[in-house]
Amino acid sequence: MSLKERLTNDLKEAMKNKDQLRKNVVTLIRSEIKQVEVDKRVELEEQDVIEIISRQLKQRKDAVEEFEKGGRQDLVEQTQGEISVLLQYLPQQLSEEEVTKIVKETISEIGANSVKEMGKVMAAVLPKVKGKADGKTVNQIVKQQLQ
8 A cells, every 4th residue: 555545544544533633634744745746747656755744744843842942832742743643654763873873884985084075975875764864863963973
């Protein structure tokens, strides 16, 4: 079953079960997928759908930080619920140790040895971890390994 079919089935299931949180998150994802397909006049591949979900996840994680700064615990809890729903549609996320291992391997492949070469390393690492790790985390690990 493709990810788009799974989203459609989960939307129906959420409506039957009156699961408002899941219904809202899945509806948002499906509408963004539809918007991109209409704008570009293409049928999105599985990887493109994962990219959209990853982008939504990143937005939610950034929002949680802002809500915590503003002292809005109600919004933090709601957004964390949305994050848990989004994570169910992404491939298994890599741990920091796994990302560090990939970064170290890539650095040795490229032969990078200074922070000036961070762009090269990031360009090589990001395709390897696409959809499986947050770019911000990868950036921090690359920076740490090059220093």
